Amino acid sequence: MVAKERGAKIIHVDPRFTRTSALANTYVPIRAGTDIAFLGGIVRYILENELDFREYVLAYTNAASIVSEDFRDTEDLDGLFSGYDPETGVYDPTTWQYEGQEAAVQDRDPVMERETAMPLQHESHGPGVSGRVRRDETLQHPRCVYQILKRHYDRYTPEMVERICGIPPEKFADVARAWTENSGRERTTALAYAVGWTQHATGAQNIRTGAIIQLLLGNVGRPGGGIMAFRGHASIQGSTDIPTLFNLLPGYLPMPNAKLHETYDDWVTSICHPEQKGFWYHAPAYCASLMKAYWGDAATPENDFCYEYMPRINGDHGIYKQVLDMIDGKIKGYLLFGQNPAVGSINGRAQRLGMANLDWLVVRDLFMIESATFWQNSQEVETGEIVPEECRTEVFFLPAASHVEKEGTFTQTQRLLQWREKALDPPNDARSDLWFIYHLGRIIKEKLAGSTLRRDRPIRDVAWDYPLHGEYAEPSAEAVLREINGYSLETGQTLRTFGQYRDDGTTVGGCWIYCGVFADGVNQAARRRPGKEQTWVAPEWGWAWPGNRRVLYNRASADPEGRPWSERKAYLWWNEETGCWDGYDEPDFERTKPPTYRPGPEAEGTEALAGDDPFIMQGDGKGWLYAPSGLIDGPMPTHYEPPESPVRNQLYGQQANPARKVYDRPENTTHPSPPEPNVEVYPYVFTVARLTEHHTAGGMSRFVEHLAELQPEMFFEVSPELAAERGLTHLGWGHVITARGCVEGKVLVTDRLTPLRIADRIVHQVWMPYHWGPSGWSTGDSTNDLFTMVLDPNVLIQEGKAGTCDVQAGRRPHGPDLLEYLREYRRRAGIEEFHHTPIITTDAAEASHRCGRTDDGGA
Amino acid sequence: MGVRTWLESWPVYRQLTGSDPLGRGKAAMSRRSAELQPRTETADSMARSVCPYCAVGCAQRVYVSDGRVTQIEGDPDSPINRGRLCPKGAASKNLVNSKFRQTTVRYRRPYSTEWEDLDLDTAMDMIADRVIAARAARWEDADSEGRPLNRTLGFSGLGGATLDNEENYLIKKLFTAMGAIQIENQARI
Numbered sequence A: 001m002v003a004k005e006r007g008a009k010i011i012h013v014d015p016r017f018t019r020t021s022a023l024a025n026t027y028v029p030i031r032a033g034t035d036i037a038f039l040g041g042i043v044r045y046i047l048e049n050e051l052d053f054r055e056y057v058l059a060y061t062n063a064a065s066i067v068s069e070d071f072r073d074t075e076d077l078d079g080l081f082s083g084y085d086p087e088t089g090v091y092d093p094t095t096w097q098y099e100g101q102e103a104a105v106q107d108r109d110p111v112m113e114r115e116t117a118m119p120l121q122h123e124s125h126g127p128g129v130s131g132r133v134r135r136d137e138t139l140q141h142p143r144c145v146y147q148i149l150k151r152h153y154d155r156y157t158p159e160m161v162e163r164i165c166g167i168p169p170e171k172f173a174d175v176a177r178a179w180t181e182n183s184g185r186e187r188t189t190a191l192a193y194a195v196g197w198t199q200h201a202t203g204a205q206n207i208r209t210g211a212i213i214q215l216l217l218g219n220v221g222r223p224g225g226g227i228m229a230f231r232g233h234a235s236i237q238g239s240t241d242i243p244t245l246f247n248l249l250p251g252y253l254p255m256p257n258a259k260l261h262e263t264y265d266d267w268v269t270s271i272c273h274p275e276q277k278g279f280w281y282h283a284p285a286y287c288a289s290l291m292k293a294y295w296g297d298a299a300t301p302e303n304d305f306c307y308e309y310m311p312r313i314n315g316d317h318g319i320y321k322q323v324l325d326m327i328d329g330k331i332k333g334y335l336l337f338g339q340n341p342a343v344g345s346i347n348g349r350a351q352r353l354g355m356a357n358l359d360w361l362v363v364r365d366l367f368m369i370e371s372a373t374f375w376q377n378s379q380e381v382e383t384g385e386i387v388p389e390e391c392r393t394e395v396f397f398l399p400a401a402s403h404v405e406k407e408g409t410f411t412q413t414q415r416l417l418q419w420r421e422k423a424l425d426p427p428n429d430a431r432s433d434l435w436f437i438y439h440l441g442r443i444i445k446e447k448l449a450g451s452t453l454r455r456d457r458p459i460r461d462v463a464w465d466y467p468l469h470g471e472y473a474e475p476s477a478e479a480v481l482r483e484i485n486g487y488s489l490e491t492g493q494t495l496r497t498f499g500q501y502r503d504d505g506t507t508v509g510g511c512w513i514y515c516g517v518f519a520d521g522v523n524q525a526a527r528r529r530p531g532k533e534q535t536w537v538a539p540e541w542g543w544a545w546p547g548n549r550r551v552l553y554n555r556a557s558a559d560p561e562g563r564p565w566s567e568r569k570a571y572l573w574w575n576e577e578t579g580c581w582d583g584y585d586e587p588d589f590e591r592t593k594p595p596t597y598r599p600g601p602e603a604e605g606t607e608a609l610a611g612d613d614p615f616i617m618q619g620d621g622k623g624w625l626y627a628p629s630g631l632i633d634g635p636m637p638t639h640y641e642p643p644e645s646p647v648r649n650q651l652y653g654q655q656a657n658p659a660r661k662v663y664d665r666p667e668n669t670t671h672p673s674p675p676e677p678n679v680e681v682y683p684y685v686f687t688v689a690r691l692t693e694h695h696t697a698g699g700m701s702r703f704v705e706h707l708a709e710l711q712p713e714m715f716f717e718v719s720p721e722l723a724a725e726r727g728l729t730h731l732g733w734g735h736v737i738t739a740r741g742c743v744e745g746k747v748l749v750t751d752r753l754t755p756l757r758i759a760d761r762i763v764h765q766v767w768m769p770y771h772w773g774p775s776g777w778s779t780g781d782s783t784n785d786l787f788t789m790v791l792d793p794n795v796l797i798q799e800g801k802a803g804t805c806d807v808q809a810g811r812r813p814h815g816p817d818l819l820e821y822l823r824e825y826r827r828r829a830g831i832e833e834f835h836h837t838p839i840i841t842t843d844a845a846e847a848s849h850r851c852g853r854t855d856d857g858g859a
Numbered sequence B: 001m002g003v004r005t006w007l008e009s010w011p012v013y014r015q016l017t018g019s020d021p022l023g024r025g026k027a028a029m030s031r032r033s034a035e036l037q038p039r040t041e042t043a044d045s046m047a048r049s050v051c052p053y054c055a056v057g058c059a060q061r062v063y064v065s066d067g068r069v070t071q072i073e074g075d076p077d078s079p080i081n082r083g084r085l086c087p088k089g090a091a092s093k094n095l096v097n098s099k100f101r102q103t104t105v106r107y108r109r110p111y112s113t114e115w116e117d118l119d120l121d122t123a124m125d126m127i128a129d130r131v132i133a134a135r136a137a138r139w140e141d142a143d144s145e146g147r148p149l150n151r152t153l154g155f156s157g158l159g160g161a162t163l164d165n166e167e168n169y170l171i172k173k174l175f176t177a178m179g180a181i182q183i184e185n186q187a188r189i
């Protein structure tokens, strides 16, 4: 809003007219799940009218790079790229590579990459690609990225955008004009999204489309530009940087894979891609320092730093797979740290049935959340599917400390770490999760101290000495942060930059990208210099990774010669006299590397980056308009319908993302979608979002009286037209039905939702918040029960924003009748047994497979 | 009471003669309100914290009196929120002090229909035993081709994204040391 006061134009795109829309200059309605069609239309508008920031595009992106002649586009193959294997459902990316580099990916295993969400590693660095690429600076070569992009989006016309998204052409023109006119030398435009945007079967590609536009318009690495993810939790960025994820180690190092990383060398080499430019080249030092942090004195160069201790993944061990394994009785125990999957995770019934089939469950939370009480008050208790007397799960509820009762860092959405001081001790048995995990580890270590089993050696050797303080023997969070930062074993000093990490076992460092947060032995995340007393970039408030840089890729804020693109947008510039970069931020690269620097043919790592290569984490130093590598479902974003959709894909025969991850299970039935019959049984689109007054699954808001009072009950919103069609009355009861569940609430009839004309028919959307469950001050049904588990193939995030449903007036059936009600719907839809939508809906799959490899010209 | 004191006790007089012509500040104060002190000023201590809800990262000042949080406000020094908080951040005192807060350990036996109390140390010990047993139950040394796995599939963990970095770090470290690969976070969800 401050931006608006200062003259910025705000455009708000949302399926529903919200409080944000009311404050924006322009509101654009859209059908949930069609973002790529909309943004693809903008890409086409830019290219068609040559409105790209040409100097920036030529110098800093891969627009001029030439792609393999064997590459085939979705235009050629009815919605598939070359290399699709109908049997495994994933692509062989060989033909997507830059010309001459096809061999680089030939030993890859795309099935394994999808199962283990391998592209997630690329958050901190580009995927492997060599720095030496053939280019055509005139952008005329038919196989240069610029021309490929142009052909790919050629049919994403304003009329097509209207047919798919329901956006009127004049609205579309308004956005396209505003965005392009407000970008270039003098101006920049920011793209902000809430992370619901990632919760799609095309989640990663949604963001990619935004990135393509921002790169074409020169809005990356410059002040006022960028792509801002408004992430939804205090430290959700931190939770991927220092992950508790099955496939990652801290700093986006991959979890060792049994097949790909049998030895330490295999593991390290696979990360550093020796042929690449950039920071990743020093991976051996990051790996060795992490192993030293984990295994302490036991880790030596001679024993490969105890690499043999590392557990290995070899497939999908993600949360949805775990839930299905719980239902099958394969998982015995489950620990929940401040998470409420009984309400917060999609397909809630499957979540709760899984929890009811464990030996034991530990819930750590502030409140008695539904994941602790599923055996008492869940919908399945109501229907008789869970009978308390027959449910064997042993449940431990351990009270947690609140954010003011412990100290530590959160990493907020712009990679900024902020330290929280402790205000007071937690009450009674409440403890921090740091306390819990530390003492759990200590007790287990004590119990296994005498073990001679090989498998217990890692537990005995793990470095677990942290100073304790206070009445409760709380481990020191600062000591942990110091280990995360890294220190020298020779001097005992904390390290200042990850460049000081060593591969010979002389440094300890838990997360290389966080190195610097404890520079000079000082907790930099605790810095609180008032914003008013520093520059507008405020570099002395907290600490941002990497290296306290506030804008990533900030080399791009200056032209190739190192001059600001314009006075207005000056951020960093090369100072010829002093021979270093000046400006408001930490430069993204060596401070004294001149813009004219060119690497020699032998240069490696960061030295291989030229003085005008801003995208320092990419293997070729360029911003990627086209991703030759690193994405499972294609080098360019393509419009696919959501896995459940009432309409046929208007652009291709291929209906939905062909590489999406599905789970074929009776608990996880999917509705028919075109070209299948019976689509009319679940005829409407539904989408879910948050209310400002509540927080996700409600675990931190339904139990808080002020918040519960502000939004006291479950409701859903429909247009007057849909209300008329289904006989719904404003503020009366209604319910929403899918094959998985049924949710009731009060109906809010407003014109904030508009029926959309999609293709040749009217599509109604239902909007629902998802904060409720059976506990707290305010209770209600859980919207996430409605969804099926279908995942984006790159990062295994669920489609949690667009589905199909039916809506009826009145309350839903309660008790066992509910099961019969849902069954009747499934019977009418012809999916009484198990059903999932066909993955492939085009005849081009064979052709795609045939032209997928270059070596033998065939499959 | 002298005439002057009497006159000055009359708000309109103060409004007309003082520095508050609109009568929205000092002029409108009664003796009682003039003497009131904000509880932020009388607090025993103040901690500089960060809102636990969303990822904007608004800074907070947390005031404590007599061992209780008495006020949580936006920190005006923060360049991010400049003293403001949204409804959630503003309700976080209520989060910390909520009547619903469960502050003692609760335990539900298998097949039971009710909760019982349990001592924290006993609970920790029982959990450690169960983790060790579940770990052993589905331990895998190697895959079918003899490649090392060194892992267990016997138990899993799921963390919320309001965990501190330090907590996540130790959770992942302990899980890895136990060979427990099934660990996930809100960050995927």
Ligand code: SF4
Pocket: B051, B052, B053, B054, B055, B056, B057, B058, B081, B084, B085, B086, B087, B088, B089, B090
């Ligand atoms: S106050 Fe509101 S906007 Fe700020 S961090 Fe908290 S939840 Fe987010």
